[in-house]
Amino acid sequence: MTTTPTQPRAARRPTTRDLLTRADPRRRWTDRIMHVVITSAFLVALVPLVSVIWTVVSNGVVRMSPYFLSVSMRGVYGGIDAGGIYHAILGTLLITGLATLISVPVGLMTAIYLVEYGRGPLARAVTFFVDVMTGIPSIVAGLFAYSLFALFLGPGVRLGAVGSVALSVLMIPVVVRSSEEMLRLVPNELREASYALGVPKWLTIIKVVLRTSVAGIITGVMLSVARVIGETAPLLIVAGVIDSINTNLFEGRMMTLPVYVFRQYSQGLVPCSPEAVDCIATINYDRAWGAALALIVIVMLLNLVARLIARYFAPKTGH
Amino acid sequence: MSSTDQQPARPAPPTGLRGLVERRTSRDLAGRLFSATATGAGALILVTLAAVAVFLVVRAWPAMTTPAEELADAISWIPEGSTLLGYVGPLVFGTLLAAVLALALAVPVATGIALFISHYAPRRLASPLGYVVDLLAAIPSVIYGLWGGLWLAPRLLPAWQWLADNLGFIPLFREPASTPPRVIMTVGVVLAVMILPIITAVAREVFLQTPRLHEEAALALGATRWEMVRMAVIPFGRSGLISAAMLGLGRALGETMAVFMILSPGFTYSFELLQAGQHQTIAANIANQFAEANPLGVSALIATGLALFVITLAVNTAARWVVARRKDFSGAN
Amino acid sequence: MAQRIDLKDLNVYYGSFLAVADVSMTIEPRSVTAFIGPSGCGKSTLLRTLNRMHEVIPGARVGGTVEMDGVDLYGSDVDAVAVRRQIGMVFQRPNPFPTMSIAENVLAGVRLNNSRIGKDEASELVERSLQGANLWNEVKDRLDRPGSSLSGGQQQRLCIARAIAVKPQVLLMDEPCSALDPISTLAIEDLIADLRSEYTIVIVTHNMQQAARVSDRTGFFNIAGTGKPGKLIEMDDTRTMFSTPSEQATEDYISGRFG
Numbered sequence: 001m002t003t004t005p006t007q008p009r010a011a012r013r014p015t016t017r018d019l020l021t022r023a024d025p026r027r028r029w030t031d032r033i034m035h036v037v038i039t040s041a042f043l044v045a046l047v048p049l050v051s052v053i054w055t056v057v058s059n060g061v062v063r064m065s066p067y068f069l070s071v072s073m074r075g076v077y078g079g080i081d082a083g084g085i086y087h088a089i090l091g092t093l094l095i096t097g098l099a100t101l102i103s104v105p106v107g108l109m110t111a112i113y114l115v116e117y118g119r120g121p122l123a124r125a126v127t128f129f130v131d132v133m134t135g136i137p138s139i140v141a142g143l144f145a146y147s148l149f150a151l152f153l154g155p156g157v158r159l160g161a162v163g164s165v166a167l168s169v170l171m172i173p174v175v176v177r178s179s180e181e182m183l184r185l186v187p188n189e190l191r192e193a194s195y196a197l198g199v200p201k202w203l204t205i206i207k208v209v210l211r212t213s214v215a216g217i218i219t220g221v222m223l224s225v226a227r228v229i230g231e232t233a234p235l236l237i238v239a240g241v242i243d244s245i246n247t248n249l250f251e252g253r254m255m256t257l258p259v260y261v262f263r264q265y266s267q268g269l270v271p272c273s274p275e276a277v278d279c280i281a282t283i284n285y286d287r288a289w290g291a292a293l294a295l296i297v298i299v300m301l302l303n304l305v306a307r308l309i310a311r312y313f314a315p316k317t318g319h
Numbered sequence: 320m321s322s323t324d325q326q327p328a329r330p331a332p333p334t335g336l337r338g339l340v341e342r343r344t345s346r347d348l349a350g351r352l353f354s355a356t357a358t359g360a361g362a363l364i365l366v367t368l369a370a371v372a373v374f375l376v377v378r379a380w381p382a383m384t385t386p387a388e389e390l391a392d393a394i395s396w397i398p399e400g401s402t403l404l405g406y407v408g409p410l411v412f413g414t415l416l417a418a419v420l421a422l423a424l425a426v427p428v429a430t431g432i433a434l435f436i437s438h439y440a441p442r443r444l445a446s447p448l449g450y451v452v453d454l455l456a457a458i459p460s461v462i463y464g465l466w467g468g469l470w471l472a473p474r475l476l477p478a479w480q481w482l483a484d485n486l487g488f489i490p491l492f493r494e495p496a497s498t499p500p501r502v503i504m505t506v507g508v509v510l511a512v513m514i515l516p517i518i519t520a521v522a523r524e525v526f527l528q529t530p531r532l533h534e535e536a537a538l539a540l541g542a543t544r545w546e547m548v549r550m551a552v553i554p555f556g557r558s559g560l561i562s563a564a565m566l567g568l569g570r571a572l573g574e575t576m577a578v579f580m581i582l583s584p585g586f587t588y589s590f591e592l593l594q595a596g597q598h599q600t601i602a603a604n605i606a607n608q609f610a611e612a613n614p615l616g617v618s619a620l621i622a623t624g625l626a627l628f629v630i631t632l633a634v635n636t637a638a639r640w641v642v643a644r645r646k647d648f649s650g651a652n
Numbered sequence: 653m654a655q656r657i658d659l660k661d662l663n664v665y666y667g668s669f670l671a672v673a674d675v676s677m678t679i680e681p682r683s684v685t686a687f688i689g690p691s692g693c694g695k696s697t698l699l700r701t702l703n704r705m706h707e708v709i710p711g712a713r714v715g716g717t718v719e720m721d722g723v724d725l726y727g728s729d730v731d732a733v734a735v736r737r738q739i740g741m742v743f744q745r746p747n748p749f750p751t752m753s754i755a756e757n758v759l760a761g762v763r764l765n766n767s768r769i770g771k772d773e774a775s776e777l778v779e780r781s782l783q784g785a786n787l788w789n790e791v792k793d794r795l796d797r798p799g800s801s802l803s804g805g806q807q808q809r810l811c812i813a814r815a816i817a818v819k820p821q822v823l824l825m826d827e828p829c830s831a832l833d834p835i836s837t838l839a840i841e842d843l844i845a846d847l848r849s850e851y852t853i854v855i856v857t858h859n860m861q862q863a864a865r866v867s868d869r870t871g872f873f874n875i876a877g878t879g880k881p882g883k884l885i886e887m888d889d890t891r892t893m894f895s896t897p898s899e900q901a902t903e904d905y906i907s908g909r910f911g
Contacts, residue, residue, distance in 0.1 A: 016655060016721035016821075019738055023731040024765060031543035038439055041431025042448070045519075048512040049455050055470045056462060109360030117354050118361065126361040128639075129368050135566075135635035136371070136628070137573020139602040143624045147374035155614050169367065176364070202353035230459020233575035233602065237609040258461040258576075265465055265580060285469060292462050303457050442710055532747035536811070539705055540761035540818060541737030550760060554751035 053296070060293025063286045069294070073243035073255075079270035079279035085291045087245040088260035092298075094249055095160050095239060095256055096229050099167035104221055106168075107175025114176070115183040116205055133173040141169040142234025149238075160246070160254035163239035167228045174227060178220025182213040215313030222306035226299050232258035257295045264288035371628070379622035381615060394616045396608060398586075407623050409586040413503070413598035414627065417578060418571035420507030420592070425514050426564050432515070433522035437529075438548060449523060456516035464580030467509035468501075472581060475508065476500045479593050490590060497595035501583035504592040509577045514567035521566060525559030526552055558641055565638030569631050572602075579603035601627040654681040654852040655721045655821040657702065662716035663881075664697050664706065672698050673881035675716075677871060679822075684844060684853045686863035686890065689873030690905070694882025695856045698873070699824050702854065703739035704732045720821065737765070739822040740815035745831045746807035748799030748814070755795040757810055758782060761818040777817060785813035786843050805836020812843065816851070823847065825855040829862065841866050860906060864894050872902045 014022075068084040076083035110130070114123055145166035149157045186209050194204040210217070240253035241263050255263075264287045272279035280286070382390065387402040397406050436448050476498060483494035496502070533551040542550055553560075584599035584607065591597060599607075601623045608620055657679040664672040672694035679685045687695040700706040701714050704725060718725045725735050740761075748757045758778045762769060769777075778795065782788040787809040791802070799810055808828060815823060825844075829837040844866045847853060857863050863870050871887035886899045897903045 016738075017723045019821075020720070020723050020725065020734050021727075021729045021731060023734050027543055027546070027733075027764070028731075031545045034545040034548075035439065038431045038435045041428050042435040042440075044428055045432050045452060045455070045515055049451065051470065052458055052462065052466045055466055106360050106363055109357045110364055113354075113357035113361040117357055122358070122361065126364055129365055131639050132632060132635065133364065133368060135569045135573075135631050137575070137602055137631055139573065139575045139605050140371070140375070140624050140628045140631075143378075143605070143621050144371040144374055147378045147621065148370070150378070151374075155617065169371070172364065172367075200350050202350040205353070226457060230461065232459070232461040232464075233579075233606050236606055240610075258459055261461045261465060262576060262580065265468065288465055292465055295459060296462060299457055299459060303454075530747070532743060532745055533749060535705065535708060535741075535743060536747040536749065536814075537760075538708060539703065539736055539741035539743075540764065540814065541733050542761075542764055543733050546764055550749060554749065557751075 056289060056292050056296050059286070059289035060296075063290035064293055068287075068290055072245050074245070076243065079272050079276070079281060079283050081278060081280055081283065083283075083287060085257065085260055085287075085294060087242070088255045088257045088291060089294065090245060090247060091160060091239070091254040092229060092256040092258075094247065095163045095235065095254060096167065096225060098161060098164035098249055099171055099228060100221070100225055102164060102168040103171040103175050103224070107172045107224075108179050108217065110172070110176045111179035111183055112205060112210075114180050116201070116209070130173045130176050133169070134177070136169060138166075138170055138231050139233040139237070142166045142237045144169060145234065146238045158238065158240035158253045159251070160239055160249035163235045163254065163256070164249065166234035166238055167231060170231060170234075171224050171228045174224035175221060178224065179213075179217050182216030182220060183209060185216065186212045215309055219306045219310040222302050222309070226302035226306065229302070230258050230295060230299055232262055235259050236262060257291055257298075261288050261291045261295065264291065375621055375625045375628060378618055379625050380618070382618035382622045385615065390615070390619065393613065394619055396616075397619065403619060403622060406586075406619070407601075407626055409588055410599055410601045410604055410623055411626060411630070412588050413586075414572055414600040414602070414630070416590075416598060417503055417506050417510060417582075417600050418568055420503065421510030421514055421571040422564060422568050424507060424511035425518055425567060426560075428511070429515050429518035429522055429563070429567070430560065432519045433526050434548060434552070436519075436523050437526035438544070438552060445527075449520070452516050452519050454516075455512065456520075460513065460574060460576045461580070463509055463513055464577045467505065467577055468580045471509065472500050472505050475505055479504060483593050491592050493591045493594065496593040497583075499595075500593075501581055501595045502593050503582065503598045506578050506582050507592075509581060510571045510574055513574060513577060514570050517570055518563045518567040521563035522556065522560050525556040525563070529555045558644070562638045562641040565634055565641065569635040569638065572631050572634065573627065574600075575602035575606050579606045654850065656681045657822065657852065657854075658717075658719045660717045660719070662698070662701065662714065662718060664694065664701055665711075665713050665715070666709070667711040670881040672701075672873075673883055675884045677884060677887050679852060679854060680869065681852045682849060683868040684848050684855060684866055686867035686870045687854070687856045687873060688858075688860060688863050688870060688905075689882070689885075690875070691858075692878075692882070693873040693875045695873050696826050697882070699826055699854060699856050702822070702824055703736050703741055705736065705741060707732060737761075737818060738820055739824060740818065740820035741824045742808070742811050742815055742826065742828050744827045746804055746811050748802075748807050748810050750798060750800045752799060753796045754782075754791050754799050754802070754810060757799040758813050758817050760814055765818070781813040781817040782810075784816050784847070785809045786839060786846070787813055803836070805832050805839055808832060808836065808840060809843065812840075812847075816847070820851070822852040822854065825853065827856050827858060830858060837862070860894075864890060870894070872897070872899070872905060874901055874905070 069089070070086050071082070071084035072087035073083045110126065114126060118126065145162045146157065148165065149159065149162045190208055190212060191204055194208045195201070199207070235256050236259050239256060239259070241259060242253040242255050246252050246254045264284045267284040269285070270279065270281050270283055272281045382403055385393070390403060391397045391399050391401060432452060436445050440448055476496070479496040479500050479502070482492045483496040486492045487494035529552045533555065534547055537547040537550040578600045582598065582600070582603060583595040584604070585596035586599060587597050589597040605620045605624055608616065612620055659675050659677050662672065662675040663670060675698060687699065689695050697706060702718060706712040706714070714726060720738070724730065749760060752760060755778045758781050759769070759774055762777060779788060782791060787806060790806060799807065802810060829840050832840065841862065844853060844855065855867065867890045869887065870890045870893040872885045872893065873882050874885045875882045885901050886893070886897060888897070893902065894906060897906065
């Protein structure tokens with residue numbers, strides 16, 4: 001009433017229609033502007049998402065071919081139209097595979113401890129430090145793995161297995177968190193029903209609790225794999241860079257997809273002489289984009305499959 | 320339910336008291352083994368974390384105890400006459416600057432996205448939209464580095480030049496903007512994109528928890544939607560938003576590849592955001608120097624890594640503390 | 653200040669589900685109108701359509717007209733925000749803003765329209781509103797304490813003070829005492845009796861004694877069964893409704909034979 005400026009002063013009192021129809025224009029405009037601002041914040045976030053995916057796909061398909069996927073970089077030099085990511089894919093699978101083998105038992109058992117056994121100060125400490133571990137920068141995990149192995153194998157150690165240990169440090173807390181969440185979803189009635197039948201606690205956990213939550217746990221593990229499979233920094237410093245195929249995690253350097261992307265990127269443009277026929281100036285960038293495409297496809301597939309598992313198998317836990 | 324399925328598969332119970340006792344002890348053993356394994360796994364987490372700290376300190380020790388003169392002699396990239404602390408200082412500064420820049424860019428946008436998902440978009444779209452934002456978190460950092468270095472940086476150049484031309488009188492934007500824009504401002508933008516999902520996810524959850532009662536109270540007083548958000552949603556979510564921002568900060572501090580692949584490094588305490596060759600972060604510096612470093616150099620790098628570890632630890636712990644404190648309060652009403 | 657409200661052929665839908673059917677009634681100014689009836693009969697839903705608060709619920713919509721002083725609240729030029737400004741609401745559970753002090757809670761609605769309210773004017777308004785809500789004497793020494801520090805009944809009176817601070821025409825109350833103890837309930841009922849002289853009040857209640865004690869007119873709502881819409885069975889002076897209702901269903905409900 002005091003804020004209807006169009007109202008002539010000392011005139012009749014505002015009618016009911018005035019009161020119900022005259023919104024304060026300033027407030028109405030603020031509301032509309034904030035609506036636009038908030039909606040555009042969301043649209044702004046879509047810009048990088050769409051542009052990352054678009055640039056990776058459109059630049060990546062240039063080199064993507066069965067040849068690119070099936071050869072290593074051995075003997076590839078300069079701007080020649082050759083070379084692929086086979087060795088990097090192999091290295092990524094091996095290193096991530098070993099990291100998963102380490103992380104899943106430790107992570108799952110820790111989650112079981114926290115949900116089924118954990119009481120008192122140890123459980124509180126574990127919960128707290130799992131949170132702390134979630135925040136360890138990946139490069140610090142790499143330094144840790146390096147320091148650990150350097151203690152036994154001397155300085156300058158570069159092994160695939162060291163990379164796996166570094167990735168495990170990053171992966172374990174994620175596995176613990178997601179498994180813990182899933183185990184807590186299992187209703188206590190199920191456990192009690194099992195105890196009432198005389199089944200001991202550990203068998204109840206294995207046969208009832210884990211069985212009920214297995215889909216959720218697998219989803220969590222796959223998402224954690226998807227998270228560490230793209231890790232670059234720790235692998236760059238502990239697994240090193242190599243051009244040829246290495247299938248032994250415990251000997252010699254090992255290439256991985258993310259490090260390959262970085263390696264090709266950092267080599268930059270090739271100075272091609274004008275008369276050279278077999279020289280592509282942007283070959284390194286092209287390979288980087290190609291490898292990035294392969295990496296993003298792997299990560300997205302893992303995410304997708306994980307979510308599908310969660311969707312199609314989860315209802316079984318509820319019935 | 321599934322426990323009843325198990326019933327037929329169980330072995331026939333042994334008869335007599337003796338059988339019962341035997342069965343008990345063998346099961347007790349398995350049970351004890353199982354619980355010991357579980358407890359051991361939990362303890363392993365503590366051991367691992369302690370080992371991270373101890374190994375970093377042990378490895379960093381040589382560099383921390385070597386006199387400055389010797390250190391500078393032995394390590395090519397430590398300038399003459401500089402101490403280890405003098406070397407770490409600009410790196411810590413660069414790390415904080417990049418992270419704070421990213422945070423300043425990401426928090427308003429993430430708040431907007433979270434509000435859009437929680438209070439503006441139709442309810443049934445909330446979870447698909449949240450998933451779209453989560454996709455940003457799934458993209459590996461090296462791809463952000465590649466994208467930032469090859470695609471985004473050239474496109475940001477005009478914006479930075481405009482800033483330098485028009486706001487160059489502010490020291491932050493001192494002209495001329497470097498070309499190519501391998502500057503901390505570009506890094507800040509890329510890092511902001513990378514931490515957007517985590518901040519959004521936490522903020523979204525908090526905003527969705529706003530009690531309906533408070534929202535309706537505001538609306539019934541004649542508040543517009545935005546006024547309702549300001550009266551009920553934001554005050555309720557403030558502490559959650561703070562901890563979300565700190566989690567994002569922790570992530571930005573430790574990010575390596577995106578910085579390494581974009582930033583042209585330098586070791587100064589400079590606030591000139593558009594100048595190349597002024598800043599470097601701890602993580603990117605480690606990735607850059609590690610391969611060619613001699614043993615003492617590795618030790619010095621690990622010392623810087625230790626500093627990073629401590630900083631992120633402090634930030635993350637503070638964030639968790641805010642979250643925990645908020646949990647205590649939410650039961651109050 | 654108080655205005656009369658006319659409902660004509662009002663239908664309320666949730667999506668395709670008809671929740672309340674064919675309600676026509678007149679709500680008199682400067683009086684208390686009570687809505688009674690069994691759970692799920694649509695009384696609260698109907699109450700919310702009187703200040704368009706049902707629009708907060710996804711899928712809810714209205715057919716028919718609700719006129720205040722001859723102006724249709726659902727007319728195309730009417731602003732929902734302005735409607736709620738004129739028709740205040742008090743909810744089932746007290747809901748003061750937890751981050752605001754007692755005084756700020758009272759001023760919350762006023763500040764929306766007049767953000768530069770003077771300090772003297774503000775404190776005068778706080779006192780007047782809290783006195784109007786019979787709360788002033790209990791809180792005058794701690795106006796800067798958080799609203800959530802009060803007891804449930806005090807919080808509810810704070811919410812009433814917050815609603816009357818913006819000087820609405822009509823006050824809607826959705827079971828305002830159902831979360832309160834008997835003594836707090838009594839305090840609210842006394843307050844309703846005081847407010848009657850200035851406001852048009854509509855109260856939804858489960859408690860028939862309360863309806864009999866506080867209201868001038870009573871409307872009885874009922875549903876024929878689950879999935880059927882709620883209907884206004886009859887509406888009359890409260891005294892008549894509780895002594896000689898014309899419908900059998902009303903008499904059954906009031907005498908406690910069902911519901």
